[in-house]
Amino acid sequence: MSISRRNLLRNIGAGAIVGAAAPALRGFPLAPAMEAALWGNSAPAQPAHAAGAVVVEPVLLYRNENPYGPSEKVLAVLRESAASGNRYPRTEYDTLLDKLAALHNVKREQIVLGCGSGEILCMAAMAFLKPGKKLVEAAPTFPALGKLAQTAGIEVADVPLNERYGHDVPAMLDRVGSSTGLVYIVNPNNPTGTLTPRKDLEAFVAKLPSGVMVLIDEAYHHFVSPAADYESFLDRPIGDPRIIVARTFSKIFGLAGLRIGYAVATPEAAKRLAAGFPGWSVSVVSARAASAALDDVDYVRLGVKRNAADRQEFLSQANARSLHPIESQSNFVMMNPQRPPDEVIGYLKKRNILIGPKYPALDKYVRISLGLPGEMKIFWDAWDQMPSAAKM
Numbered sequence: 547m548s549i550s551r552r553n554l555l556r557n558i559g560a561g562a563i564v565g566a567a568a569p570a571l572r573g574f575p576l577a578p579a580m581e582a583a584l585w586g587n588s589a590p591a592q593p594a595h596a597a598g599a600v601v602v603e604p605v606l607l608y609r610n611e612n613p614y615g616p617s618e619k620v621l622a623v624l625r626e627s628a629a630s631g632n633r634y635p636r637t638e639y640d641t642l643l644d645k646l647a648a649l650h651n652v653k654r655e656q657i658v659l660g661c662g663s664g665e666i667l668c669m670a671a672m673a674f675l676k677p678g679k680k681l682v683e684a685a686p687t688f689p690a691l692g693k694l695a696q697t698a699g700i701e702v703a704d705v706p707l708n709e710r711y712g713h714d715v716p717a718m719l720d721r722v723g724s725s726t727g728l729v730y731i732v733n734p735n736n737p738t739g740t741l742t743p744r745k746d747l748e749a750f751v752a753k754l755p756s757g758v759m760v761l762i763d764e765a766y767h768h769f770v771s772p773a774a775d776y777e778s779f780l781d782r783p784i785g786d787p788r789i790i791v792a793r794t795f796s797k798i799f800g801l802a803g804l805r806i807g808y809a810v811a812t813p814e815a816a817k818r819l820a821a822g823f824p825g826w827s828v829s830v831v832s833a834r835a836a837s838a839a840l841d842d843v844d845y846v847r848l849g850v851k852r853n854a855a856d857r858q859e860f861l862s863q864a865n866a867r868s869l870h871p872i873e874s875q876s877n878f879v880m881m882n883p884q885r886p887p888d889e890v891i892g893y894l895k896k897r898n899i900l901i902g903p904k905y906p907a908l909d910k911y912v913r914i915s916l917g918l919p920g921e922m923k924i925f926w927d928a929w930d931q932m933p934s935a936a937k938m
């Protein structure tokens with residue numbers, strides 16, 4: 547029998563498959579997760595891989611994905627769109643750009659689409675960094691941009707987060723000078739899930755030398771609880787032409803596998819950002835799915851509510867075990883496992899549970915992405931069975 551973990555959890559409850567996550571089951575071909583996401587419960591039965599074998603996917607708590615997947619309305623659009631896979635994008639980009647422009651109250655030429663917001667980060671690196679024009683970012687933060695810059699031989703100033711795990715704005719300002727090409731701000735930050743207060747960011751931007759561009763990555767925007775010190779730079783722009791905001795469809799909309807994100811900037815900055823990129827890296831299917839996802843506002847609301855409840859439950863479980871979780875405003879939580887992170891990551895991996903990587907700038911912590919409630923039960927059960935550090 548081939549079975550996806552998601553459907554299994556829904557159908558028979560989490561407790562029954564704790565044993566099924568055991569290492570003995572690893573190594574079988576995985577259930578077709580993409581098919582399940584596309585076709586839901588109407589998927590045709592999968593052929594058995596081996597008589598009686600139960601195929602169980604790993605518990606994926608490592609990439610801050612949306613474990614609930616896209617909405618039913620988006621799944622319906624995905625089903626319909628598959629047949630258009632023989633055509634290059636025609637009207638799909640225009641439709642999506644119009645929706646995004648209306649949503650953010652900007653002109654179409656202020657938006658750049660990307661193959662995930664990851665591609666937006668690449669564009670920003672290509673446009674604004676070069677040897678002699680360094681990148682300033684927090685440490686730890688989402689590492690893709692810094693790694694790209696380093697690979698290209700560009701200097702990267704990694705500025706440790708402050709004691710509240712926010713961007714240390716004064717220290718970052720100290721590292722900015724005429725040789726800075728780009729500042730990268732992730733808010734809420736990944737991997738900590740923490741916020742940098744809006745007023746601090748505004749004060750920071752006001753003091754930057756002219757010509758220094760600022761990329762504000764709002765990948766986790768939707769997960770922030772209503773808070774006085776957070777406001778998106780898209781919802782309330784400050785009219786500074788150096789600001790570029792990146793967003794993604796990978797998180798609240800549940801479309802990580804479809805690879806689609808975007809940036810909003812001035813028309814001039816948008817043009818610079820997109821320069822040198824072909825402009826067709828978003829597929830017809832992804833563009834249609836993204837448009838449908840924007841329309842399905844009820845699903846976004848549901849996702850926000852569900853994430854807040856899942857996060858609260860996680861924080862309670864972590865606090866009950868004295869794991870000192872960092873107060874997250876996102877769909878993942880960092881906590882101090884009170885033992886070497888490498889050992890924890892390795893132990894859970896052996897139990898077929900994947901969590902985030904080790905972050906050298908916060909090397910006593912592990913990052914757990916929130917999964918389905920049943921998956922979190924598997925996680926905590928495994929956690930509670932973890933041998934003490936000395937015995938590992």
Ligand SMILES: Cc1ncc(COP(=O)(O)O)c(C=O)c1O
Pocket residue numbers: 609610661662663664665688732736763765793794795796802805806807
């Ligand atoms: C802060 C941040 N930015 C960007 C990305 C890239 O997301 P994607 O390329 O899926 O849009 C991620 C992925 O986890 C992220 O955490």
